[in-house]
Amino acid sequence: MPKRSRSHELEELSVARFNALLPAKWVSRAKLPDYGIDREVEVFDEEGNSTGLTFLVQLRATDSAELGDRVVLETDELDYYRQLDLPVIVARYSSLYDSFFWQWDITIRSRVRPKEGQSSVTYRYKKTELWGEATPAAIRRTLEVRRALSSYPQGAAVPVRLDLSRLPPEMHYATERVLGQAIAHCAGVLTRPRDTRLVQVDIVPEVDFLAVRIDTIASVTFDLPSADAGLIANSAL
Template sequence: MQPRYPQRPHIHVLETISERFFEGCLPPSWTTRTTENDYGIDRYVDICAEQEASPLEFLVQLKSSEAESRGDTEIIQLKVSTYNYLWDKLQVVLLAKYCEETNEAYWLLLKDVPEPSQDNETFTIRIPKTNTLSTIDWNEIKKYVNYVSKGKLEAWRHRER
């Protein structure tokens, strides 16, 4: 009789594929790290400039599916509590969904997600399929992260005075 071993379900394989795809789309000098306790943050992305680290970072909520959604948008279901948690973070949050069928991921900044009703447990986010991760302009993301970071630091400095 052959020994039996634990099974690795396809959903775990798909998660690994989506993580590798996401990391493969980043500029080579940028780094990512995971979190031990996932309350909606799957990745921290550190923005580096060539060989120099920077204090800039953003957070990523990464979803995946085997098939893509129909129509012009990709759909993510998110818990309202997760949205609230991510919204109240100081860092910029990028949502991404990888689709195995097309081997593509789609992205949206959390700032562009309409606020959900607090009466619901979950809500639907629609990401335009024109927002492909493979063609994202990371310089624009970096500029936005820098803008938000500077604004929050300035607000904090003025508060202390």
């Protein structure tokens, strides 16, 4: 007598649970044939109007408690995702906890950094990458930024926002002053953001390193030797 495998049951369960997490107005479609992509999701606003925003999803499900927060990806898969016109979310479903972790493929690739000749990589999700109530809004924000980047005027000044939340309060004024001086010296290239809907570069300084990012689409981190950290403090003098 034919018997359904657990893998098939788990696959269907993950699809059903994922669709249940999406806003009611969003449309989730199966991708057939399946070449490493399971779903295509189209974003609609609260009134049911199309936004023109779409993303792809690769669903990975597990019954394992140990593997619920990580996923193994073939490097060929990551290469394939990079060739696609639409961004890809790699989602990990844990049947044990009935929860999802998620992250964009471009972010996963930047963090695991496959070496030449490496056939697969393991990505371990952070606790902050657990799907929650704010996740759909974060997804939509990234898609909007991605679209804005594709049509960003050539030669236009880039808005820069400074996030001081990870610095001690005594360093806030000096750091703000350094950014102000940088913008003044780069007039026409850098500017203060006037509209949060615009593309903007986020600068997130910490005591020993500096992160520069555009939403979750692109980021780079610079180590700050202790000698260089003194530049910020000295700038206030």
